[in-house]
Amino acid sequence: GAGVSQTPSNKVTEKGKYVELRCDPISGHTALYWYRQSLGQGPEFLIYFQGTGAADDSGLPNDRFFAVRPEGSVSTLKIQRTERGDSAVYLCASSQGTSNYGYTFGSGTRLTVV
């Protein structure tokens, strides 16, 4: 597609439930990044894929968070046993491999845990 697409744009879930957030990167981009942004803060790194493999998952806050990219294109961020503190905007970005340029973000998924 023309840009990075994220679905859903908004998700409200109850505490303790499981959620999946989807990211469809720009066609041909091999690198994909997940970030989380809380109100009034800058985006916080979660995980980075190069192709199908997670090149750096150091930003995942705990084992309730997991992400996959099985075919090297679409990625899914999975959050188990959601907590109110997980409420944030989850941003996905993609870039052309080891490009030295910045990358393009999707419009994000606003997750609210009630």
Place this chain on the structure above:
Amino acid sequence: RKEVEQDPGPFNVPEGATVAFNCTYSNSASQSFFWYRQDCRKEPKLLMSVYSSGNEDGRFTAQLNRASQYISLLIRDSKLSDSATYLCVVRKAAGNKLTFGGGTRVLVKP
């Protein structure tokens, strides 16, 4: 200490005036530097890369001081449409993750 620090502002700027603000980074291994702009409830968008010799893009000028580990952004002839949050971003190596500061909010008023 955060890896990238910014004054959160807001910087209240009269239309037509010049505004400048800095960000500091703690990792001396950082190689690439960027300014992103983020409008309210929108995703961040790349404004400009920052080069060692400094660079301009229209009304925007970015500077890098490696010795003191800070980056600056200057906006000349401010427009109402420049009102946004400006995010300072660093990266250790090509292809690696970007690390964001908390953002500096700029409000341009008539």
